[in-house]
Amino acid sequence: MAGLALPLFRARAANPLSIVYEGDDLRPVVQNLHFLTGKPLERLQDAEKVVFASWLSLYTIDQSVPFRQAFGRYVVSYDIWEQKFMVAIPSQAARPRDNMTSLDAEKWCLENLAISASGLAPDRPFFLRLELRTEQRRELSSVLDDPGISLVKAAAELFSRKPRPDEPHWGPFESGRLRLSELVRMPGRGTHG
Amino acid sequence: MRYPWLGCLFLGSLLFAGTQDFYNVNTRYTVESVVVSGNGWTADTSSAGADKLSSSLRKQISALIGGALNPAALDRIAGRLRQELDATTVTRHVVRGATPACVKVVFQVEDKGARFDLAVPKFLYNSKQGGSGALEGGAKVNHNSLTVGLVSDGDELAERYAGLTARYENTRLGSDSVHFQFEFDDFHEQWNRATLDQMAPGPTGAPETATAVYRTRQNFEPALTIVIAEPITLTVGASFERFQNEYAGARMEAADAATASLRFHEQFDASDYAQNVEAVYSLRAATPTLGSDFGYTRHRWGFRYRMNHGKHVVTDDVSAGVLTGTAPLYDRFVLGNSSTLRGWNKFDLDPLGGNRMVHNSVDYRYGCFEAFYDAGAIWDSGVEPATIRYGVGAGLRQGSFSLAVAFPVRRGRADPILMMGMNY
Numbered sequence: 372m373a374g375l376a377l378p379l380f381r382a383r384a385a386n387p388l389s390i391v392y393e394g395d396d397l398r399p400v401v402q403n404l405h406f407l408t409g410k411p412l413e414r415l416q417d418a419e420k421v422v423f424a425s426w427l428s429l430y431t432i433d434q435s436v437p438f439r440q441a442f443g444r445y446v447v448s449y450d451i452w453e454q455k456f457m458v459a460i461p462s463q464a465a466r467p468r469d470n471m472t473s474l475d476a477e478k479w480c481l482e483n484l485a486i487s488a489s490g491l492a493p494d495r496p497f498f499l500r501l502e503l504r505t506e507q508r509r510e511l512s513s514v515l516d517d518p519g520i521s522l523v524k525a526a527a528e529l530f531s532r533k534p535r536p537d538e539p540h541w542g543p544f545e546s547g548r549l550r551l552s553e554l555v556r557m558p559g560r561g562t563h564g
Numbered sequence: 565m566r567y568p569w570l571g572c573l574f575l576g577s578l579l580f581a582g583t584q585d586f587y588n589v590n591t592r593y594t595v596e597s598v599v600v601s602g603n604g605w606t607a608d609t610s611s612a613g614a615d616k617l618s619s620s621l622r623k624q625i626s627a628l629i630g631g632a633l634n635p636a637a638l639d640r641i642a643g644r645l646r647q648e649l650d651a652t653t654v655t656r657h658v659v660r661g662a663t664p665a666c667v668k669v670v671f672q673v674e675d676k677g678a679r680f681d682l683a684v685p686k687f688l689y690n691s692k693q694g695g696s697g698a699l700e701g702g703a704k705v706n707h708n709s710l711t712v713g714l715v716s717d718g719d720e721l722a723e724r725y726a727g728l729t730a731r732y733e734n735t736r737l738g739s740d741s742v743h744f745q746f747e748f749d750d751f752h753e754q755w756n757r758a759t760l761d762q763m764a765p766g767p768t769g770a771p772e773t774a775t776a777v778y779r780t781r782q783n784f785e786p787a788l789t790i791v792i793a794e795p796i797t798l799t800v801g802a803s804f805e806r807f808q809n810e811y812a813g814a815r816m817e818a819a820d821a822a823t824a825s826l827r828f829h830e831q832f833d834a835s836d837y838a839q840n841v842e843a844v845y846s847l848r849a850a851t852p853t854l855g856s857d858f859g860y861t862r863h864r865w866g867f868r869y870r871m872n873h874g875k876h877v878v879t880d881d882v883s884a885g886v887l888t889g890t891a892p893l894y895d896r897f898v899l900g901n902s903s904t905l906r907g908w909n910k911f912d913l914d915p916l917g918g919n920r921m922v923h924n925s926v927d928y929r930y931g932c933f934e935a936f937y938d939a940g941a942i943w944d945s946g947v948e949p950a951t952i953r954y955g956v957g958a959g960l961r962q963g964s965f966s967l968a969v970a971f972p973v974r975r976g977r978a979d980p981i982l983m984m985g986m987n988y
Contacts, residue, residue, distance in 0.1 A: 419635060449589070451667065459587045467586075469589060
């Protein structure tokens, strides 16, 4: 338990999650979050693809009842000849983005994280929580072939279990308690979950 | 655009139908070479070390070369390597090739090192001949394995033998092509009433080619197996059998023999069919020049063909044997057990076994359902004529577990035999 609590405390202390309010969406921003490192990077350099799954939750009253949740996945591969990264988002029709450095790839993934704030009263207190994990190889087929409801179900299963000791994961990162009325609203890029 | 969903379906099918992984940028590169590497050995599809791999796996690996990198195919091959080489882990690495836009695939095989196993090589109940079973425990360190087991088998021979077996094996004696094995057995025998009656003196007594019954038996059997040329192997060795006659105070007798067997085993995999062919000839020659109290020669030929197609499996198993001279009872041929002339009781056919044997078994399986038809004859040359008998049966088989009912094909009442167990 202590082993789990320590990295959690560190994550909260060293990586505070801030929020950008764009259109109807809330976008998390985590400083110094680098996930293209360690074991995932080793797998990528062996020409494997690695799937990163994000679970973004918007809480209003208490942590047991999320107001809204959004699940995202990013399929990353590493070009062993060009030594550049490619990221694809299976749920989006957009072409995969390639020829990126690790920093660019990480940044692009985070920029595509968003959760809709529609229906949330401007004065209602809320906070965001973000978790990021890699998915195991055996989970990949369900990840890539089952869009829709089963995908959300798979995500719920993935994030409902504790990460194994050897399973890379980041977070959870939590924002402080905020209200929409306290945030500066910027022009939106589109709607999200 | 009245049917936009059709377009989506078409595009989606194009996306997922191919073997190319849309999400992996490296799938645009061509596989230049594939290497399998283990502890102290390396093999590509053409090198000498490749004989560690089955021909079908070599073909599967060769098919990668020249094609686009397919990570799913690499995972399948890693799984097969793990299975075939009995390895702890097989990791795959993809590195840049010698020429641009080409990659080299390396499978790294990690041996299990030391491990311990407990196995049940045979467990059988036969409604006419009772139960048989064997339990083995083994330790394996690198290429050396030691197996110790307990056995009580009333199925295979004319006798029921029960006791201890111990076996040492080295699967790499200086070279991967040479294996060494030494086996020691210590058995106590039990005899069926029909066999003992047949041994009694009189006009219907034992043929001159059969020896007396014995109560204990020990065997020391070293053997060397050499891979002559894949898939042909030659095994040469010796067997030093010591046994004590049933009568109190009887001296120990010896049946020391030179042994040899030549084996061909090949598997052919096509996309729909898998075929397995195995042929074996074995020779056992006991002679007084080796210190044996007996002089005999035992030849046995076997041929087995198996074809798998989906859930269908067809097997044909042919065997024949010739024994010349006077041999101990354990070396005489037996039909009418759980694998030959099923439906017949060996003690009804020939309680002492015979010195000539021919047998054919056809087995058809569909999923877990099984049907078989056996035909064979066992006799003593010069004593009785050969009579061909037939057996037919059906049952269920799942993995190594089996349950079957077999009937002898003859006039008169049907007298079925129930067989159930595993690995028989």
